[in-house]
Every structure is written in C-alpha cells, then in structure tokens.
Amino acid sequence: MKALVLKDKVKPGGEIAKLYYEEVADPKAGPGEIVVCLRYAALNRRDVFVRQGLYPGIQVPAIPGSDGAGVIAELGEGVEGFKVGDEVIMNPSMGWGDNPKFPDVNFSVLGVPINGTYAEYIKMPAENVFPKPKHLSWEEAAALPLAGLTAFRAVVTKGQVQERDTVIIPGIGGGVATVALQIAAAHGAKVFVTSSSDEKIERAIALGAAGGVNYKNENWVKELKKLAGGADLAIDSIGGDTFKDLITLANPGSRIVSFGSTRGPVNNLLMPRIFFKQLHIMGTTMGSPSDFAQMLALFEEKQLKPVVDEVFPLEKAEEAHLLMEQGKQFGKIVLAIQE
Incomplete structure (x- = not known):
C-alpha cells in the first residue's frame, strides 16, 4: 500500500x-x-x-x-x-x-x-x-473522531454544559474549537468566541455562535465581558495570558476546561482570582470509549456535521x-x- x-x-x-x-x-x-x-x-x-x-x-x-x-x-x-x-x-x-x-x-x-x-x-x-x-x-x-472526542469530553463530560449557559471558546477556527462550538450550541448554550480574524467570527456566528470579538483589539476582554456578561464555562486550548483573561471573564462558581496550551505556560497567575471566585479548573485530553460513543450519538441525533x-x-x-x-x-x- x-x-x-x-x-x-x-x-x-x-x-x-x-x-x-x-x-x-x-x-x-x-x-x-x-x-x-x-x-x-x-x-x-x-x-x-x-x-x-x-x-x-x-x-x-x-x-x-x-x-x-x-x-x-x-x-x-x-x-x-x-x-x-x-x-x-x-x-x-x-x-x-x-x-x-x-x-x-x-x-x-x-x-x-x-x-x-x-x-x-x-x-x-x-x-x-x-x-x-x-x-x-x-x-x-x-x-x-479526534476533534469530536476531545470537544465532547471538554464541553459535556468535564464542562457539564447546561442549557442557557454562557460558553466562551477562544481561538475559534481550529478543529476542536469549532466542534466544541457546535456541541455547546446543540445543548442550548449561548456561545461566544474570539479570533484574530473577523471573517472567522462571522463564520462562527453562522455556525451557531451568539457573537465574538477580535482579540487583536486592545480592549477585547472588556468588549467580550460587555457582550457576553461573563462565562459559565470556558473551553481553552491556548493557555498563556489568554488563560488569565478567561479567569477575568469567569462568573463566580464557573468552570474552565483546558485541553491545550499553544501559547505556552501561564505566568504570574494570581491564585486569589481563582479561589475567591470559587472556580472549577479542569484538564482534559482525548476521551474514553464512552465519550466517543456518546459523541457519535449526539452528532446523529442533532444531525451535526464537522x-x-x-x-x-x-x-x-x-x-x-x-x-x-x-x-x-x-x-x-x-x-x-x-x-
């Protein structure tokens, strides 16, 4: 072959x-x-x-x-x-x-x-x-398979997404982030995204996102806070300073699920910003056989397409x-x- x-x-x-x-x-x-x-x-x-x-x-x-x-x-x-x-x-x-x-x-x-x-x-x-x-x-x-499995475990198994949750997904456009948007929206969540491309934000909105901001804008965190009102769940593959921005955007008692760190380590993280908000921070990678089977069932039930x-x-x-x-x-x- x-x-x-x-x-x-x-x-x-x-x-x-x-x-x-x-x-x-x-x-x-x-x-x-x-x-x-x-x-x-x-x-x-x-x-x-x-x-x-x-x-x-x-x-x-x-x-x-x-x-x-x-x-x-x-x-x-x-x-x-x-x-x-x-x-x-x-x-x-x-x-x-x-x-x-x-x-x-x-x-x-x-x-x-x-x-x-x-x-x-x-x-x-x-x-x-x-x-x-x-x-x-x-x-x-x-x-x-890989994007669907990773996104399902992050959004559903770990993130426990609920109807009417506000979900923030930074760096929209990548395979996992895009599927995570579809899965969260299929559960009735209100999804907001970030990107350096206005075109990608518009495509995300066409796919089911409620809105988004361009992170090249100096005040993008304030813009997103005003637009979304804070996050009940954030799905992060970026790490670096973006992870600290997600803590800023997090509502009290909310969840942040991390499955990547394309921007490297999170430096100078102030821990009180986590424990005073009572945040749940979880890591995930790939998923179990049950996660995969449930992901396929969701895509068939909702007729979702990557x-x-x-x-x-x-x-x-x-x-x-x-x-x-x-x-x-x-x-x-x-x-x-x-x-």
Whole structure:
C-alpha cells in the first residue's frame, strides 16, 4: 500500500521531519482486529508536533495520522458485529482502560508510535471501530473522531454544559474549537468566541455562535465581558495570558476546561482570582470509549456535521500541514486517500 512514513527523529526546535510517500507492507488483521481501507484522513496539530519532535516516546519509522474513515477490508478471528464492506470510522483513543476518569498508563493516541491514517489501509482493534454516521460524507466522517472526542469530553463530560449557559471558546477556527462550538450550541448554550480574524467570527456566528470579538483589539476582554456578561464555562486550548483573561471573564462558581496550551505556560497567575471566585479548573485530553460513543450519538441525533475547510491529496500532506501551521483554516483539513 501507499503511505506517508515518518522516518527521522528530530530534536525539539530543530528542523521539521520530512514525510516520505512510499510503498509499505499491507497490514494484516490479527485476532480481535479489523483492517480498514481508508477513504479519507484528517489533520490534527498533533501531527505537526510529532514532526517537530515535541511529543515524548516518538518511535520511527511510523505512519502519522489520528483521524480517518473507510470501508472494512478484513476481519480478524473473533471479531463480531461487523462485516467486510461496512463503512466505519475509528476512535483514535488507544488503550484508554477501564476508568472513565482518566486513561490507563499504556494509553496512546493513534498515529506514532501506532501506525496511523496517512495510508491506504490501517489495522485497528475492533473495540476502536464504529459505524460511520450515515448523514456524514466521507470527508466529514474523517474529520470528526479526534476533534469530536476531545470537544465532547471538554464541553459535556468535564464542562457539564447546561442549557442557557454562557460558553466562551477562544481561538475559534481550529478543529476542536469549532466542534466544541457546535456541541455547546446543540445543548442550548449561548456561545461566544474570539479570533484574530473577523471573517472567522462571522463564520462562527453562522455556525451557531451568539457573537465574538477580535482579540487583536486592545480592549477585547472588556468588549467580550460587555457582550457576553461573563462565562459559565470556558473551553481553552491556548493557555498563556489568554488563560488569565478567561479567569477575568469567569462568573463566580464557573468552570474552565483546558485541553491545550499553544501559547505556552501561564505566568504570574494570581491564585486569589481563582479561589475567591470559587472556580472549577479542569484538564482534559482525548476521551474514553464512552465519550466517543456518546459523541457519535449526539452528532446523529442533532444531525451535526464537522466543518471541512480544505481537501488535499494524501501525497500533499506536508502542504496541508503548512496551511494548518499558518492558522488560516476554519474547521478541519482533510486528506483524500482513495475515492
């Protein structure tokens, strides 16, 4: 099969590792496993971080990619409930374990060191394979798993979003933030967003947001406070000074859920701002099998569709990564593998 292979380890801060488009051996299904013929894959910022050497435990050679959708090509011994030809998507949360509160010590994310979706075929444990929601196109289905899982756990499982909550999501446009907006709005929450792009704010409003502000404006925190009236729930992937701004915007007794820190550490945080407001601050990453199943059920019940920004052929993945690094997309960037 054709695949994109990561072969070179790089040190953090060094040159980004190249992806090699080449022939590799087809995967074979062992007991309890399923081989999927992939139609589409999708990008995540994790893929770029792996190429930059920013994840621990990187092993090469390996095939990146955490998101994908396709058709079952082979069933391993003991697999029940599926048949060859079924249309499926994969849960990229590998080996979560039995405790829904946190993952097992052997937990990993699909795609480095476990071979991922930047390939024509992939081998998965049967427990990680789910029927493709029928209302989604192949591109949309490939775009959903990691972003949908992360956003659902952040907004619902951890954030406990409620109808009429005011939710703030900074940095709208990324895959997880965009899905988090859809999930919160589907629960009847009033969602406000931030972006450096007025166009992205307008697209978020068309997707269900109640409003937003451009964080390039010097007084954007005051603007958002006046517009939203404070947050009952904030979903943060940015960290840095933005995290402190979310504490400023937080209503007493509200929740802040963090799943990323693209702007680095939070420096000079004044703890009284947290405990005097009685804030609940929670961390999350990925999600449990139950989270994934509930996320799929919500998308089917509400007929939600993840936003696909642009589609590249598999062999052009490095160009797609560059677009994602520039932060110009709104929603997910997808790779076409086999039509």
